Amino acid sequence: MSTTTIVPEGAVRSSGLPRISQLAFLRFLVNGSRGNFAPWFEAVQRYPRGFESRLFGQRCIVMNEPDGIEEVLVKNHKYYHRRSRPTPLKVITGESVLTISGEPHLRQRRLIQPAFHKSRLDAYGDSMAAMAERYAARWRDGATLDVHAEMMRATAAVITKTMFSSDIEEDARIVGHAINALLTHTKRYLVPGIGSMLDRLPLKGTRLIKEALRQLDSIIHRFIEEHRKAGAEMDDLLTMLLEARYDDGTVLTDRQLRDESMTLFLAGHETTATALSWTFYLLSQHPKIAEKLRAEVDDVLSEGRSPEVDDFPRLDYTRRVLTESMRLYPPVPGTDRQAIEPNEILGIPVNVGDLILVSPMVTHHDPRWYPEPKRFDPDRWLPERAEAVPKFAYVPFGGGARKCIGERFAWMEGMLLLATFSRDWCFELAPEARIQPKMNITLRPAHGLPMIARRRPSGVS
Secondary structure: OOOOOOOOOEEEEEEEEEOOOOHHHHHHHHHOOOOOOOOHHHHHHHOEEEEEEOOOOOEEEOEEEEEEEHHHHOOOOEEEEEOOOOHHHHHHOOOOOOOOOOOOHHHHHHHHHHHHHHHHHHHHHHHHHHHHHHHHHOOOOOOOHHHHHHHHHHHHHHHHHHHHHHOOOHHHHHOOOOOOHHHHHHHHHHOHHHHHHHHHOHHHHHHHHHHHHHHHHHHHHHHHHHHHHHHHHHHOOHHHHOOOOOOOOOOOOOOHHHHHHHHHHHHHHHHHHHHHHHHHHHHOHHHHHHHHHHHHHHHHHHHOOOOOHHHHOOHHHHHHHHHHHHHOOOOOOOEEEOOOEEEEEEEEEEOOOOEEEEEEHHHHHEEEEEEOOOOOOOHHHHHHHHHHOHHOOOOOOOOOHHHHOHHHHHHHHHHHHHHHHHHEEEEOOOOOOOEEEEEOOOOEEEEOEEEEEOOOOOOOO
């Protein structure tokens, strides 16, 4: 659904979009990288379709309009690729289905897709619930926890079990720590050329990046060798990748296995932990919503049993809470595409090399689609209200051919952990807590999330 853009004073119309200066655009980017999205929220009201600028000689188009986002991600996706230069994501995941483009991406996605069939993923539900039970049993009533750190540990254990059949917490700890180091220090790759230059200097950040990558490679290659020796004995995602065959009968190389494993670990660990962290923060600030959530969980999980995949249809409010949390705090707040052929977006000419920026964080706060956009309101997602929201005004998992391949895995993990933890615990924000988002590919709490754990009277010991 397109709208007419009113060009504000001081903006120059160029090819159908207002243009802002490079300095103003840099301020937007710096604010966003620091977790200050207020200027972006104001801009989406001034520039509802979007705006354009230039950055180091490259034309950048910020697309806010859902119809335009759909053209980029779905209708004309063949004209847009991931950037080929080093980016924070590519440094971590390498040449994986998440970072490659064109025919190689389609070939890789077709190969991996069967591993994410509903029947295969549903089989992991018990493992996810068992890990949630294990972590919930460790907390102590009245203790102050960094809930973000706890969610990171829990989701790391889940993905290590389902991906690699490993129950060794040390592996999960090392991998989680290495990814944390990478997310902290890979901002250098956001600006073209800067990261490659800094990589050649003996800086602390450079050493930490290299050491983190070495640790990850060592662990993942060890898992690959163990799985090869075990043959078909292990029923996990890595086994499926090892058994996958291209049309010509060839298999994934060790490097491809490493890159795809890292992608699945990052997607199944970092993003879900981030979503759960912000969900528990929001629940702590909205006690009536938290009470309604826990009432549903108590009703569905009678006598304190563990949740199962079959419970999902009855955990409707739980899903709405998680949906609304990811609207306010999308785990991945922004993405980009680079044009490889001339084309148009909503009639706006796009040239080869132009960079298109799409921000779920911005789109999810657009008052055209979300009245009182800063308000936490799970009932926005009641069917009669949700149908008024354009499809591409809510894109926490992207869309089209590049839509997150592990979306169902993420929903399963998020709902099972949220239901299990809410069955036994509620969390109060600690007095010393400082709440500030921080963008490092994902949208983490910058200062952690210190919260006081309160065991519920009806909770299970």
